[in-house]
Structures are given as structure tokens and as C-alpha cells.
Amino acid sequence: MEIKEEGASEEGQHFLPTAQTNESRGTQFTSIQKFPNEPQLEFILACKDLVAPVRDRKLNTVVQISVIHPAEQSLIRYSSTEIVEGTRDPLFLTGVTFPSEYPIYEETKIKLTVYDVKDKSHDTVRTSVLPEQKDSPPEVGRSFLGFASFKVAELLKSKEQLLSLSLRTSDGGKVVGTIEVSVVKMGEIEDGEADHITTDVQGQKCALVYECTAPESVSGKDNLPFLNAVLKNPVCKLYRFPTSDNKWMRIREQMSESILSFHIPKELISLHIKEDLCRNQELKELGELSPHWDNLRKNVLTHCDQMVNVYQDILTELSKDTGSSFKSSSNKGEKTLEFVPVNLHLQRMHVHSPHLKDAVYDVITVGAPAAHFQGFKNGGLRKLLHRFETERRNTGYQFIYYSPENTAKAKEVLSNINQLQPLIATHADLLLNSASQRSPDSLKNSLKMLSEKTELFVHAFKDQLVRSALLALYTARPGGILTKPPSPRSKAEESSPQDQPPRMRRQDSIPHHSDYDEEEWDRVWANVGKSLNCIIAMVDKLIERDGGSEGCSGGSKDGEKDSSLEDSITSHPSEDWYEQLSPLVLTLKDCMGEVVSRAKQSLTFVLLQELACSLPQCLTLTLRRDVVFSQALAGLVCGFIIKLHTSLHDPNFLQQLHTVGLIVQYEGLLSTYSDEIGMLEDMAVGISDLKKVAFKIIEAKSNDVLPVITGRREHYVVEVKLPAGMFESLPAQIKEGQLLHVHPVLFNVGINEQQTLAERFGDVSLQESINHENFELLKEYYTIFMEKMPPDYISHFQEQTDLKGLLENLHQNIQAKKRKNVEIVWLAATICRKLNGIRFTCCKSAKDRTSMSVTLEQCSILRDEHQLHKDFFIRALDCMRREGCRIENVLKNIKCRKYAFNMLQLMAFPKYYRPPEGTYGKADT
Numbered sequence: 001m002e003i004k005e006e007g008a009s010e011e012g013q014h015f016l017p018t019a020q021t022n023e024s025r026g027t028q029f030t031s032i033q034k035f036p037n038e039p040q041l042e043f044i045l046a047c048k049d050l051v052a053p054v055r056d057r058k059l060n061t062v063v064q065i066s067v068i069h070p071a072e073q074s075l076i077r078y079s080s081t082e083i084v085e086g087t088r089d090p091l092f093l094t095g096v097t098f099p100s101e102y103p104i105y106e107e108t109k110i111k112l113t114v115y116d117v118k119d120k121s122h123d124t125v126r127t128s129v130l131p132e133q134k135d136s137p138p139e140v141g142r143s144f145l146g147f148a149s150f151k152v153a154e155l156l157k158s159k160e161q162l163l164s165l166s167l168r169t170s171d172g173g174k175v176v177g178t179i180e181v182s183v184v185k186m187g188e189i190e191d192g193e194a195d196h197i198t199t200d201v202q203g204q205k206c207a208l209v210y211e212c213t214a215p216e217s218v219s220g221k222d223n224l225p226f227l228n229a230v231l232k233n234p235v236c237k238l239y240r241f242p243t244s245d246n247k248w249m250r251i252r253e254q255m256s257e258s259i260l261s262f263h264i265p266k267e268l269i270s271l272h273i274k275e276d277l278c279r280n281q282e283l284k285e286l287g288e289l290s291p292h293w294d295n296l297r298k299n300v301l302t303h304c305d306q307m308v309n310v311y312q313d314i315l316t317e318l319s320k321d322t323g324s325s326f327k328s329s330s331n332k333g334e335k336t337l338e339f340v341p342v343n344l345h346l347q348r349m350h351v352h353s354p355h356l357k358d359a360v361y362d363v364i365t366v367g368a369p370a371a372h373f374q375g376f377k378n379g380g381l382r383k384l385l386h387r388f389e390t391e392r393r394n395t396g397y398q399f400i401y402y403s404p405e406n407t408a409k410a411k412e413v414l415s416n417i418n419q420l421q422p423l424i425a426t427h428a429d430l431l432l433n434s435a436s437q438r439s440p441d442s443l444k445n446s447l448k449m450l451s452e453k454t455e456l457f458v459h460a461f462k463d464q465l466v467r468s469a470l471l472a473l474y475t476a477r478p479g480g481i482l483t484k485p486p487s488p489r490s491k492a493e494e495s496s497p498q499d500q501p502p503r504m505r506r507q508d509s510i511p512h513h514s515d516y517d518e519e520e521w522d523r524v525w526a527n528v529g530k531s532l533n534c535i536i537a538m539v540d541k542l543i544e545r546d547g548g549s550e551g552c553s554g555g556s557k558d559g560e561k562d563s564s565l566e567d568s569i570t571s572h573p574s575e576d577w578y579e580q581l582s583p584l585v586l587t588l589k590d591c592m593g594e595v596v597s598r599a600k601q602s603l604t605f606v607l608l609q610e611l612a613c614s615l616p617q618c619l620t621l622t623l624r625r626d627v628v629f630s631q632a633l634a635g636l637v638c639g640f641i642i643k644l645h646t647s648l649h650d651p652n653f654l655q656q657l658h659t660v661g662l663i664v665q666y667e668g669l670l671s672t673y674s675d676e677i678g679m680l681e682d683m684a685v686g687i688s689d690l691k692k693v694a695f696k697i698i699e700a701k702s703n704d705v706l707p708v709i710t711g712r713r714e715h716y717v718v719e720v721k722l723p724a725g726m727f728e729s730l731p732a733q734i735k736e737g738q739l740l741h742v743h744p745v746l747f748n749v750g751i752n753e754q755q756t757l758a759e760r761f762g763d764v765s766l767q768e769s770i771n772h773e774n775f776e777l778l779k780e781y782y783t784i785f786m787e788k789m790p791p792d793y794i795s796h797f798q799e800q801t802d803l804k805g806l807l808e809n810l811h812q813n814i815q816a817k818k819r820k821n822v823e824i825v826w827l828a829a830t831i832c833r834k835l836n837g838i839r840f841t842c843c844k845s846a847k848d849r850t851s852m853s854v855t856l857e858q859c860s861i862l863r864d865e866h867q868l869h870k871d872f873f874i875r876a877l878d879c880m881r882r883e884g885c886r887i888e889n890v891l892k893n894i895k896c897r898k899y900a901f902n903m904l905q906l907m908a909f910p911k912y913y914r915p916p917e918g919t920y921g922k923a924d925t
């Protein structure tokens with residue numbers, strides 16, 4: 001019989017949907033799925049009276065679980081238990097779970113094979129999917145003891161859903177012990193009936209008590225179909241661990257990919273293309289420029305057009321639908337996948353423990369957002385952006401220096417203009433429409449909307465930047481040279497020849513020009529307000545004459561009344577409202593058009609400075625920042641949607657969401673040595689850039705539940721869709737579309753051998769500054785949280801959690817300058833969880849170090865929050881690392897079940913970050 005390994009497919013563990021499998025084989029099998037989206041079958045295992053092949057040998061037992069699908073005769077290796085050492089009656093903590101997607105039926109046969117493990121260092125290698133020749137021979141490290149098999153129906157229909165099967169040797173003759181298979185149901189109330197099995201687990205007397213508290217809707221079961229639309233290919237594992245009072249808790253670990261890994265980058269690249277095409281068009285429409293500036297513009301346009309092509313090519317590649325929702329660690333440096341996050345997963349732990357409410361703990365695991373294709377030879381974004389700004393500030397000869405804030409401001413105003421102008425035109429037309437219908441109420445409403453938008457428009461130009469940019473552009477026009485040297489100027493500047501472009505180093509040295517009428521802009525700009533006032537006054541008058549007592553009182557701005565306007569109003573006695581208003585509306589549109597054309601050109605000229613100054617670095621840097629941001633955003637949107645769905649029933653969470661926003665905490669495990677310095681520099685900027693993102697929840701109108709992104713580089717809004725029922729239950733503020741903000745923080749602690757080198761011979765200042773800066777951000781968030789959440793919530797919260805103490809502790813640890821001080825990331829994670837935040841863990845690939853960290857975090861939570869028996873802490877940790885979701889993560893990334901660590905590396909790791917023997921070694925990463 002052929003033996004295959006589950007999870008050997010390209011994309012990792014792939015399950016055929018149940019229905020599809022059923023039909024495709026043309027035979028009907030009996031489904032065992034009771035609740036949609038819930039695991040179909042979960043059981044635990046224990047052996048009794050095992051017979052050792054050699055007398056007096058203490059057995060180290062492992063059970064391998066294989067599945068024989070009813071339509072096939074091949075045996076699929078499904079999972080394994082952990083190794084239980086030194087007993088003939090092993091009770092396994094690692095159980096078996098078949099998720100809802102798995103094609104399992106009553107007719108499916110399950111085979112349990114028991115082995116005696118002699119050499120643990122070989123054991124995991126054996127279950128690798130490497131081609132046979134690279135793999136260890138099957139017998140190395142373990143020997144066969146016996147096997148048993150059963151049909152799923154037999155187990156489900158058995159008394160108390162428990163089977164006790166004889167283990168037999170391969171010829172089926174000799175009985176070498178028994179194996180007990182017992183169905184478990186997470187969260188089921190068992191009438192307080194206790195089924196005591198006393199067993200000796202590594203010397204621990206432990207009562208196995210099936211006595212559970214009422215199930216809680218912690219995982220938001222009702223929301224699952226929606227959540228499942230973004231989560232894909234789940235891998236599930238089941239464990240049971242003893243509590244400190246010798247009862248059992250059950251833990252379900254789940255790891256899923258997300259289609260957002262590809263969806264968000266595609267959305268974002270489309271937006272970049274749109275934004276850049278628009279900017280290129282505006283550059284072309286900048287009008288006539290003097291030869292110096294015109295050449296610069298041509299050069300910039302050539303590069304910018306090329307860049308748009310690069311983005312378009314990447315989008316085309318990504319859009320070739322491969323149905324993929326996962327980028328493996330080995331594809332990190334792939335050019336066409338640059339924007340896609342590495343190895344993004346939801347890592348979920350669902351705990352069901354006696355006397356406590358069920359709880360779900362989520363961490364998003366993802367490779368550090370970084371530009372692997374561009375590489376790290378010159379460092380990452382944090383350093384590159386700083387260097388770029390310094391160079392730009394100092395090159396000044398041919399350009400005008402605008403600070404990054406001013407450049408961002410120019411982009412913002414440009415985007416506001418582009419949005420507001422058509423909006424105002426629409427409202428103006430609606431006003432005329434109301435006028436032609438002679439409807440006072442509708443006229444008032446239209447005027448209100450028109451006034452609001454026009455005021456926003458006028459307000460957008462209040463900035464001094466537009467004024468100074470107008471002057472700068474004036475001097476860049478043909479003939480727009482300085483006729484008189486503005487004072488004060490330096491000697492060097494005074495001596496610059498007149499036919500040269502003006503030497504302008506700083507924004508505050510933008511030339512003053514004697515011929516330039518600075519007040520002209522004020523007049524043009526003020527005309528918009530004035531023409532609106534005319535409209536308001538006219539509407540007032542029309543309604544008054546019509547017999548209405550009060551005017552519309554959109555109120556002429558600042559109470560001012562223009563005399564020319566008074567004339568224009570009284571000199572039209574006609575009662576045709578449309579005719580009265582139409583010329584005024586036309587004037588408003590004309591005035592606005594004039595403002596838009598001047599402002600657009602001047603601000604585009606500001607953008608030209610940024611681009612022209614250091615081509616092509618500027619564009620390469622923008623690409624790098626876009627790449628890193630895209631990876632970070634994909635993770636964030638995934639984390640946000642999952643958090644929203646799991647906490648939808650919690651009114652405090654919803655209040656926090658719209659009043660304070662959410663803390664998003666990233667744990668970084670990168671070293672501050674070699675390439676990883678650059679990665680950390682990229683990651684720090686990528687995460688900080690997430691501040692530019694706000695979320696908005698909208699009602700889903702169709703089956704398309706994928707989030708939609710709008711905006712541009714300085715500000716993005718991610719629209720998250722919820723089905724009508726869920727949407728209705730949201731607080732009014734959220735339903736009305738209030739923007740929901742996130743507060744990203746990053747704490748990094750390098751843990752590997754490279755960090756040892758950094759600490760001894762290198763520099764850890766990058767990590768120190770990041771941790772310091774982010775501590776301040778976290779503290780700020782905490783302060784807003786305490787101020788904005790309701791007092792009764794806060795007093796209850798303070799009773800439960802000493803957050804202030806935790807923050808102080810974190811601060812002390814950050815200041816302590818201790819080597820590999822993982823306490824920092826532990827404390828930051830705890831604070832984030834207490835603050836209801838979104839947790840992330842990242843290393844280079846989110847495969848090895850991340851796996852060590854999330855499993856440690858899971859076990860620490862079990863110890864601190866669910867009374868995990870202290871003697872079982874390490875065993876629980878080893879179980880999760882040996883047979884849990886994370887080893888499957890390694891498998892799906894590198895097709896081999898081994899964490900890529902060697903002994904030497906591990907010696908450098910903090911103690912609790914070392915995986916169990918047999919699970920690590922040289923791997924082709």
C-alpha cells in the first residue's frame with residue numbers, strides 16, 4: 001500500500017472541500033459534519049500495557065495517525081502524537097482533529113501505528129516530505145510496536161464514543177497492548193459527570209475529568225462563514241494538558257493563510273498606479289517653464305512613466321490568478337511577489353479549561369515587512385530615508401527644498417482639490433435644480449451642502465505653502481527671473497548670474513519677487529468665498545420674497561456683505577429663481593476654476609522639486625516604501641478583520657474601537673546584525689506608516705466581502721464589509737462611517753547567534769531606539785485609553801489589570817540594556833492583549849524564530865491565565881513545537897519538517913526558544 005504525506009502539496013496542507021470530494025468520486029459517503037465550520041472529529045489517544053520488544057526496555061512511544069479515504073486505498077499520513085517517554089501506559093497530550101474542510105466520512109478508516117522511538121534526533125526527520133533519497137530510512141530512530149485501525153463510524157457509534165483496540169504486530173498475530181481512542185468535544189457541557197481515569201504521566205498522578213464550563217461564543221461562531229471568506233487552508237491541532245488542580249484543559253491550535261496576502265497588495269498597487277498617473281498628468285499640465293525647469297520636468301516624467309510601467313507589470317503578474325493565498329519563505333526575494341507579505345498566517349489558540357470561560361488568543365505571524373528583492377546592502381528605509389532627506393536638504397543648488405511635511409501637505413491639498421471640485425460642481429447644479437423647481441426646502445438643503453463643501457475647499461488653501469509655491473512657480477516661468485535681489489540674500493546668491501535658475505536652498509529662502517503681486521492670489525482665493533456669499537444672500541432674498549420668514553441662514557461668511565453683491569441682488573427684480581441664481585453659480589464655478597488651476601500648478605511644482613532632486617533614488621525609495629507598506633498593510637487588514645469578527649459581541653471593544661482606536665503591537669525577533677539590520681529598518685518604517693491607515697466598516701451588499709482600499713500614499717481608508725445583521729448591531733458612530741484608527745507599535749529583541757555578535761562586536765542602538773520610541777507611543781495610547789474609555793469600565797479594568805505596573809516594568813526593561821532581554825517582547829505582548837489589541841510576531845520568515853516565540857507565548861498564556869500545571873509547561877511547549885501547527889508551517893514553507901537551526905545557533909538562543917530534539921537541523925531554506 002502506498003503511503004503519502006498529508007501537506008505535501010505546493011501550497012502546504014490542502015484539503016478538498018467536502019462536497020466536492022463527495023461528488024467528484026461519484027459515490028455518496030456519509031458526512032459526519034454536525035456544525036458547519038467546526039472540526040468534524042476530534043479524539044485523544046492513550047495506550048495500555050504495551051509490550052516492549054526487548055525485556056526491561058523503557059518504551060518511548062509515539063503514535064502515527066494515518067487515514068485511508070474510502071474511495072482510495074492509499075494510506076495518508078495525517079499526524080503524530082508527541083513522544084511519551086519511559087512508560088508502558090503512555091497518555092498522549094497531542095490529540096487529533098479533522099477540520100471542517102477535511103474529506104472525512106463515516107466510511108473513512110483510521111490507522112494508528114505505535115512506534116518505540118530510540119533516537120529522538122531522527123524522529124521528526126522521518127516524517128519529512130523530502131524525496132526518499134534525502135530522507136532517513138524508515139527504521140532509523142524508531143521501531144514498530146503494533147497497529148490498530150477502525151472506521152470513523154465505529155468510533156462515533158461506540159458506547160461513550162470510546163474505542164479500546166488491541167494493538168497487533170504487522171502480521172496481525174500477536175497483541176502488544178491496547179490503544180484507547182476517545183472522542184472529545186471542545187466546549188460541551190457533560191452534566192458535571194466526571195469520568196476519572198487516573199494515569200501516570202511522567203510521574204504525575206492526573207485525574208482526567210471531562211467536566212466543562214458552558215461554551216462561550218468566544219470564537220464568534222456566527223461570524224465564521226464571513227471570516228472563512230478571508231482565511232484559507234486551516235491546519236488544526238488538538239492537545240489536552242493538566243491544570244494545577246489535576247483536571248484537563250483542551251486546546252485547539254489553528255493556523256490559516258489569508259487571501260488578503262494577495263488581495264491587499266493588488267488593491268494597493270492599483271491605487272499607486274492611479275495616483276502616479278494623475279501626478280504625471282499634472283506635471284505635464286504644469287504649463288510653460290523656463291528651460292532649466294522644463295528639462296528637469298522632462299527627465300522626471302521619463303522616470304515616472306517608467307515607474308508606472310513597473311507597477312503595472314507587477315500588478316499584471318499578481319493578477320494572474322493562481323488562487324494562492326500564501327507566499328512562502330523561499331519566495332522572499334521574488335520580484336513579482338515583492339508586495340506580498342511573507343508567510344502570513346493567523347495563529348489561533350482556543351482554550352477550554354475547567355471553571356473558566358473559553359478563550360481565544362490570536363497572533364498574526366508574518367515575515368518582517370521588508371524589501372528583500374532590493375536587498376539590504378545600503379540598509380533599510382529608516383536609514384535610507386534619513387540619508388535621502390539630508391542629501392536633499394544640502395544639494396539645494398538646482399532645487400527648492402521642501403520638507404517632507406510640506407511635500408506631503410502639497411499631495412494632500414492636491415488630492416483634496418481633486419475630490420472637492422467635482423463635488424462642489426455637483427452641489428451647485430443641485431442648487432440650480434432646486435431653484436428651477438422653486439422649492440424653498442430643497443433650495444435650503446442644497447445650499448447647506450454647497451456651503452459646507454465650499455468652505456472646506458476654501459479652507460484647504462489656507463496654508464502658507466500654496467502662497468510660497470505660487471511665487472516659486474512664478475520665478476520658474478519663462479522670464480520669471482528675479483529682477484531685484486530679494487533681501488536678505490547671501491553674497492554668493494547675489495552674484496549668481498541672471499540667466500541661471502535662482503539659487504534656493506531652503507523653503508524660507510524662496511525668492512521674493514518685486515513684480516510678483518502676492519495679493520493677487522488672496523483676491524482669487526477670497527473670490528470663491530465671496531461668490532458663495534452672493535449665492536447665500538440671493539437664496540435668502542428669494543425665500544424671503546416668496547413669503548418665507550427667515551432666510552436659509554447658511555449665513556454669509558463672517559457676516560460680511562459685499563456692496564457689489566448687494567447691487568447684483570437688488571438689481572434683479574425678476575422672480576425666476578433659476579435665472580437669479582444661475583449667473584452667481586457660474587461665477588462661483590469660475591472663481592473656483594481659477595483657484596484650482598493656480599493651486600494645482602503651484603503644488604505640482606512642489607512635487608517636481610522632490611522628484612527632480614534625486615532621481616532615480618527618489619523613485620526607488622518610493623518603490624521600497626510602497627513594497628514594505630504593502631506587506632505591512634496586508635497583515636494589518638487581516639489582523640483587523642479577524643479582531644473585529646472575534647470581538648463583535650463585546651460592546652466595550654466596539655466603544656474602544658471608535659473612541660480610542662486599536663493598538664497594534666508587533667513583536668520583532670530580528671537581529672541587529674548584517675542584513676537583518678536593513679530588514680529591521682524597513683520594518684520600523686513600514687509599521688510606522690500604518691498610522692496613515694484608517695478603517696471604515698460598511699454593510700456588505702453582495703457576496704463580495706473583500707475589503708476595499710481608497711486614498712493615496714499619505715492617507716488610506718480600508719473599507720471592511722459586514723453582513724447586514726452584524727452591521728446593524730454596531731454602535732451608531734461606526735455605522736455612520738466614523739473612521740477607526742490604529743496605533744502601531746514595534747518592540748524588537750534579537751535572539752539568535754547574529755544578535756550575540758551584534759551585542760559583542762556590533763551595535764544594538766537601532767533596537768534600543770526603536771524600543772524607546774515605541775514605548776513612548778504605547779504610553780500615549782494608554783493615556784488616551786484611560787481618558788476616553790468610560791469611568792466605570794476603567795475602574796473595573798484597573799481592578800483586573802495593573803497595566804500601569806506592566807508599563808513601568810516594560811520601561812525599566814527597555815532601559816536596562818540587558819542582552820537578549822526577551823522580557824521586553826513578553827511584556828509588550830501582555831500589555832497589548834490586556835488592551836484588546838492586535839498581536840503580531842515577526843522574524844525574517846516567520847517560520848523558525850516566530851514559531852518558537854508563538855508557541856512559548858501560547859504556553860505562557862496557558863500557565864498564567866489557565867492554570868497549566870507547572871510541571872507540564874515544557875512538555876506542552878515541546879508538544880506544540882513537535883507536532884503542532886508551526887512545524888506544519890515549516891513544512892509548507894520549505895517542504896521539510898525541520899526548524900532551520902543548528903546546535904550552535906540554539907546555544908545562542910534564550911532557553912525557552914529552543915525546540916525539542918529531533919525537530920531542528922540543517923534545512924534547505
Ligand SMILES: O=P(O)(O)O[C@H]1[C@H](O)[C@@H](O)[C@H](O)[C@H](O)[C@@H]1OP(=O)(O)O
Binds near residue numbers: 845901
Ligand atoms: O523564520 P526565521 O527564523 O527567519 O528563519 C531563519 C532561521 O532562524 C535561521 O536559523 C536560518 O539560518 C535561516 O536563515 C532562516 O531564514 P530563512 O528566511 O532562510 O527561512
